[in-house]
Amino acid sequence: MKDIVLSGIRSTGNLHLGNYFGALRNFIKMQDENRCFFFIADLHSLTTHPKSENFHENVKTVLAEYLASGLDPDKSVIFVQSAVPEVSELYTLMNMWSYVGELERTSSFKEKVRKHPDNVNAGLLTYPVLMATDILIHRASKVPVGKDQEQHLEMTRVFARRFNNMYGVEFFPEPTAYNFGTELIKVPGLDGSGKMGKSEGNGIFLADDEKTIRKKVMRAVTDSGPAEPDAPMSEPVRNLFTILEIVSDDDVVRFYKAKYDSGEIRYGELKKQLADDICRITLPIRERIMDIRSNEKYLSETVKNGAEQARESASATLAGVKKIMGFKPFW
Numbered sequence: 001m002k003d004i005v006l007s008g009i010r011s012t013g014n015l016h017l018g019n020y021f022g023a024l025r026n027f028i029k030m031q032d033e034n035r036c037f038f039f040i041a042d043l044h045s046l047t048t049h050p051k052s053e054n055f056h057e058n059v060k061t062v063l064a065e066y067l068a069s070g071l072d073p074d075k076s077v078i079f080v081q082s083a084v085p086e087v088s089e090l091y092t093l094m095n096m097w098s099y100v101g102e103l104e105r106t107s108s109f110k111e112k113v114r115k116h117p118d119n120v121n122a123g124l125l126t127y128p129v130l131m132a133t134d135i136l137i138h139r140a141s142k143v144p145v146g147k148d149q150e151q152h153l154e155m156t157r158v159f160a161r162r163f164n165n166m167y168g169v170e171f172f173p174e175p176t177a178y179n180f181g182t183e184l185i186k187v188p189g190l191d192g193s194g195k196m197g198k199s200e201g202n203g204i205f206l207a208d209d210e211k212t213i214r215k216k217v218m219r220a221v222t223d224s225g226p227a228e229p230d231a232p233m234s235e236p237v238r239n240l241f242t243i244l245e246i247v248s249d250d251d252v253v254r255f256y257k258a259k260y261d262s263g264e265i266r267y268g269e270l271k272k273q274l275a276d277d278i279c280r281i282t283l284p285i286r287e288r289i290m291d292i293r294s295n296e297k298y299l300s301e302t303v304k305n306g307a308e309q310a311r312e313s314a315s316a317t318l319a320g321v322k323k324i325m326g327f328k329p330f331w
């Protein structure tokens with residue numbers, strides 16, 4: 001039987017190279033072999049971004065970026081979380097078998113409290129409950145997520161098991177992480193350390209134009225040149241080579257490695273090559289983003305169709321849960 005695969009992405013910013021190579025490209029590959037659900041987690045975004053300005057526009061932008069990268073509405077169910085009200089209803093029910101203590105111990109919650117002590121809303125506390133709802137409402141078996149989401153997935157299994165035990169049923173499957181069969185790629189930032197991220201100011205976005213990409217790459221941190229032969233490569237330069245390995249052909253990578261090893265490398269040339277190869281990959285996507293973003297009709301038809309399919313699957317699960325819990329219709 002085909003796996004039911006599901007993943008969501010928050011609509012809080014534009015997609016960058018890290019999102020593309022670390023997540024999206026794998027989603028695209030999955031579409032042929034599985035029944036896939038991909039959605040924009042706009043409700044989750046509200047936990048940290050409650051302002052209404054740009055709220056809708058951001059959803060549309062991320063949606064266009066998803067589609068431009070290759071998610072295909074003919075193969076997968078692509079929808080916006082808030083357009084499936086069954087999610088909010090099941091989330092209310094799920095809150096009855098999620099405990100405050102375990103939610104308070106979640107790493108992502110503790111981190112948000114530390115970083116934003118002025119906005120510790122209850123939605124933040126129950127973020128893992130909503131995420132578990134997203135997954136369980138389609139009875140997904142596989143969830144492609146990065147390391148940072150593993151704890152949320154583990155909690156989803158706990159909630160599923162607890163419901164099954166509480167009511168003596170085998171209703172919810174326990175979802176596991178999707179195994180890509182290859183090492184997960186981590187795209188480093190251009191600032192010499194860490195990983196590329198939306199809020200780190202160290203990234204290249206899929207929607208960046210050529211001039212911006214070239215400027216960002218040329219400004220990337222390096223070092224003062226190859227050190228002693230056999231000395232380890234500095235972190236900023238290793239990061240540039242890591243990105244080169246992701247975007248360039250093998251012989252190009254070999255060429256620059258050899259130059260580095262012989263001490264003849266010029267970082268300006270390496271960066272120019274890197275910028276050329278990033279542009280080669282992202283500029284066609286950028287063009288599609290602009291096309292799709294301006295095609296309101298296509299966007300709305302896509303999510304309408306996606307919502308219809310998602311609601312069909314969600315309402316069947318919700319009806320099952322309510323029946324098990326003892327709800328009975330009056331009419």
Ligand code: ADP
Pocket residue numbers: 009010017018019020021022023144145146147148185186187188195196197198199
């Ligand atoms: P960001 O770090 O920009 O806030 P998210 O945390 O929203 O991105 O991540 C969305 C998806 O993209 C996740 O699956 C995450 O693992 C992946 N991802 C984000 N940044 C990177 C990166 N630098 N390298 C690889 N994958 C990444």
Ligand code: TRP
Pocket residue numbers: 006007008009010041044130131134135143144145149
């Ligand atoms: N919490 C995920 C993130 O920050 C987004 C998300 C919401 C999600 N619901 C989900 C991911 C369900 C996978 C499955 O990236």
